[in-house]
Amino acid sequence: MMNLDPTRWAIVATMLLAYGGMCAAIWRSRRSVATATGTADWLVLHASQTGTGEYLAARTRDTLATGGLSVHVASLDALDEEQLRAAQRVLFIVSTYGEGDPPDSGARFARMISTTRANLGHLHYGVLALGDSSYSHYCGFGRRVDSALAGLGAQALFERVEADRVAPAAIETWQHHLSHLAGTSDAPDWSAPDYGQWRITERTLLNAGSAGAPVYLLGLKPVDGSRPQWQAGDLVQVSAPADPDYPREYSIASLPADGRIELVVRLHVHEDGTHGAASGWLCSGAAEADTIRMRVREHRRFQAGDNATRPMILIGNGTGIAGLRSHIKNRPQGRTWLLFGERSAAHDALFGDELRQWHQAGSLEQLDLAYSRDGGEHTYVQHLLAVRTAMLRAWIADGAAIYVCGSLQGMAGGVHEVLIDALGQDTLDQLDAQGRYRRDVY
Structure with a gap:
């Protein structure tokens, strides 16, 4: 039998505890949705990157509640295939990200709905698709969800509502449908805060x-x-x-x-x-x-939340430094690791002096910078992460959360692939379910 020294036993124990915590978080979220599908009149599921879908889901709940209906609101990634098969009445509020992709909180559902052979003839549903018509695959994910549900036999309550950049006319159409479902015209005000x-x-x-x-x-x-x-x-x-x-x-x-x-x-x-x-x-x-x-x-998905006391790995490029900088400023005593990329050290070292001062003072425990146009072969932030996989795994074993901010194309996708290679898809899914993998990318 192989003998491990006390330090290695401690690392193993820490990793097992962390894994157990991840599994418990996933179980709790799935159980919450499973309970709701059996007791609530309506299930409202949202998937958005910056919180717009979550906001509209809350307003949807409020409108249905005016008619005395019970409503459970949850993130789309909390729904598994068994719960989908059991659901009777579901409203989907989903954003499209990039060129037709699901937001992070919809990626797991997208994989599931594309492979399931469930018979959903009992399911009545509606879709509010959020998008931006300046992209070629406008409302692409919302359309995919609608098409996939219909293909599995689910019955649409009304034609899919598509909201171009949250257009007021489209939101009013959605509210009209909700008022009909609730059987009331006394709908609450959905007005956003004034500018x-x-x-x-x-x-x-x-x-x-x-x-x-x-x-x-x-x-x-x-x-x-x-x-x-x-x-x-x-x-x-x-x-x-x-x-x-x-x-x-x-x-x-x-x-x-x-x-x-x-x-x-x-x-x-x-x-x-x-x-x-x-x-x-x-x-x-x-x-x-x-x-x-x-x-x-408010952007709750990218706030510190329950991760405020955890070690934090911050990853980004370009103007993504903005969202990462606020987190660094907010945790002067916390364990923080920043990986950041830009073009050249001579001209594009955004907040370079400030970052070095934070590193020297200990606010940044680890600082890794990539300047893609300096030297020969281009080095990007995902390449920095790829050579730090041992450190990455150690930080994750210590309970660290990962926050990514910057460009969707190139950086965020590259970082995601490195994380899958280093940690595995299952672990990354568990981190996402536990709220320890969060992205604000565009």
Whole structure:
């Protein structure tokens, strides 16, 4: 029999306890949905990346409740095949991510619904598909869910509702259907918080001389002198004068204690040389006296939540540093590891001095930086992670959570593949179910 020294026994014990905790979390979430399918009148399932679907699911519950109906709301990834077979009345509120992909909280369901042979003839359902028509696969995941359910015999209660950038007319259509299901016209108000008026107090170019598009640090304060509250991981929505009906979301890079909201915005330049409606207004269009229509939006999926006291692995690139920076600032005494990538150290070291100071002070226990255009072969943040797999596994065994912020194409996909190779798909699914794998990618 192989003998292990006490240190190795401790590591093994820690990993077994962590695995047991993951399994318990998954069991609790599945049991919650299983109980609901047998007792609630309606099951409302949401899948979104930045929380819009979750918000609309809560409002859906409130509307159905006005008719005396019992409703259980859950994330789509909490539903397994057995529970799907048992469900009678389900409303799906699902976003599309990237080019037709499911959000993280819908990936597991997407795999399941594509392989199941369940007979769902007893299931009555409705779909609210959230999307952005500027993408070629508009509402792609919502359409896939609707088509797959219909193909398994489920009966649609009404035609799929598609909301282009959460268009008010589409949301009103969804509310109309809900009022009919609830048998009441006394629906609660779904109005989002009003936009406030803000002014830019600082606009600093962070990447002078870069071969990439300009990146600016923006400081903003409310005109009325109020002190809005937010948490690390939260977002703002900006309504630009050129396109006031389309709110552009940005990660907040600061904390309320800083006395202002800070954003990291890359100027978007179209092929014809024109600027993006929101980034152009923020980075160059708005003058000192102009006001910015902006509101804070909670992003619970990317907040620290139950992970506040855990070790935290932060991974990102480009302007994704904003969401990661707020988390670092929020945990000066916690164990934190940052892996971050950009173009070149000479011109694109976003917050480089600040990161080095945090590393020296111990706020960052581990700091790994990748500059893809320095040297010969391009090195990206996922490559940094790939050579740190032993450290990654050790941090996960110690209970660490993984937060990823930045570009969906390239970085986030590459990091995801490295995590699967290093930890295994099952472990990554368990981390996601336990809330220890969270992404804010775009």
